Amino acid sequence: MLAQMKTDEGIAVPIEAVNAVLLACARGGRVDTTFATADSIEKVFGLTKDVISYNCLLRVAAVRRAPDGEPDVRAATGLAIFQDMRDAGIAPNEESYFHLVQLMALAGSKSDMEDVLEQMQGDDIEPSEPLLILLNDGCMALGLTSEAAEFREMLAEVRATAAEAAVAEAAAAAQAAAQIRLRYERQQDASALAREAAIAKEQRRLGILPRRSADDARAHGAGGGGRGRHAVGRPRHGPTAGRGGRGGGAANAQRLNGSSAQRSRQGSGSSEGEGSGVGGHGGAEEHQLQVEVQAEGEQFERGLASSA
Numbered sequence: 661m662l663a664q665m666k667t668d669e670g671i672a673v674p675i676e677a678v679n680a681v682l683l684a685c686a687r688g689g690r691v692d693t694t695f696a697t698a699d700s701i702e703k704v705f706g707l708t709k710d711v712i713s714y715n716c717l718l719r720v721a722a723v724r725r726a727p728d729g730e731p732d733v734r735a736a737t738g739l740a741i742f743q744d745m746r747d748a749g750i751a752p753n754e755e756s757y758f759h760l761v762q763l764m765a766l767a768g769s770k771s772d773m774e775d776v777l778e779q780m781q782g783d784d785i786e787p788s789e790p791l792l793i794l795l796n797d798g799c800m801a802l803g804l805t806s807e808a809a810e811f812r813e814m815l816a817e818v819r820a821t822a823a824e825a826a827v828a829e830a831a832a833a834a835q836a837a838a839q840i841r842l843r844y845e846r847q848q849d850a851s852a853l854a855r856e857a858a859i860a861k862e863q864r865r866l867g868i869l870p871r872r873s874a875d876d877a878r879a880h881g882a883g884g885g886g887r888g889r890h891a892v893g894r895p896r897h898g899p900t901a902g903r904g905g906r907g908g909g910a911a912n913a914q915r916l917n918g919s920s921a922q923r924s925r926q927g928s929g930s931s932e933g934e935g936s937g938v939g940g941h942g943g944a945e946e947h948q949l950q951v952e953v954q955a956e957g958e959q960f961e962r963g964l965a966s967s968a
Contacts, residue, residue: 673705673707674707675701675705675707675708675709675710675713678697678700678701678705678707678713679710679712679713679716681697682694682697682698682712682713682716682717683712683716685697685716685720686716686717686719686720687719689720689723690720691720691721691723691724694716694717694720695717695720698713698716698717701713708748709748709750710750711745711750711751711752711753711756714741714742714744714745714750714752714756715753715755715756715759717741718738718741718742718756718759718760718763719759721734721737721738721741721759721763722734722738722759722762722763722766724737732767732768734763734766734767735763735764735767735769735772737763738759738760738763738764739760739772742756742760751783752783752785753785754785754786754787754788754791757776757779757780757783757785757787757791758790758791758794760776761773761776761791761794761795761798762794762798764776764798764802765794765797765798765801765802768801768802769802770802770803770804773798773799773802773804774804777795777807787811787814788818789815789818789819789822792811792812792814792815792818793815795807795808795811796808796811796812796815799811
């Protein structure tokens with residue numbers, strides 16, 4: 661199809677499209693089709709093979725097996741592809757060496773493996789974990805024990821670095837999540853405060869006393885009445901109880917009780933005269949009476965203290 665697009669319709673076919681076909685053939689193990697497609701890159705499409713094209717050829721070279729009784733040519737094929745790539749001025753990458761090491765291990769070529777390792781060091785290839793595992797296994801299979809030990813040490817360092825990076829990444833992710841949660845909670849608090857402020861503003865506009873303020877007012881009124889009654893009825897002890905201050909204290913107490921009783925009778929009469937519709941006035945007058953009783957009780961106590 662790509663060749664038809666190029667010849668019949670005159671459409672320029674990019675190298676990426678040809679490499680996609682090449683990779684599909686290589687993954688499917690179609691050796692002849694892969695090599696034929698690679699040959700058409702220059703002959704049909706007028707393009708130049710890149711590192712991806714050569715890596716596809718190295719990949720499929722491991723699939724080609726020699727017939728029974730014939731020598732294994734996989735190592736020789738791989739080295740020829742690798743040399744052709746170098747002659748074209750294309751630098752091999754890690755994937756190139758991965759397929760080449762795999763070829764040397766499958767072919768059992770110890771000397772060729774040593775040559776590949778030297779070239780890899782010369783190209784400053786920093787092997788990844790998969791390549792290090794392959795290098796260790798290949799060297800062990802070919803009896804290159806010292807090289808295998810070196811690759812195992814490198815593998816341990818790579819894994820340790822990866823573990824540290826994973827821990828750091830997890831810590832950064834946890835910190836980011838905590839910051840997001842904190843911002844969310846602050847937004848929720850701000851929203852709640854805004855709602856409360858809006859409700860309070862609307863209550864003030866409608867003249868509605870907030871429930872909490874009303875409860876505090878009732879508690880204050882009840883507490884004030886209790887303090888007043890406690891102040892009047894609280895017995896006094898001490899040296900003034902048996903001296904001349906007792907008579908003055910009794911007179912003051914009688915006067916205070918009489919005044920309180922008179923006010924109580926006036927409050928009852930007023931409430932009965934006004935009827936049930938003025939119950940709110942009665943409650944206010946009762947609270948005022950309690951305050952006055954408390955004040956007179958405190959004055960009474962101060963008089964007892966001065967007489968002592």
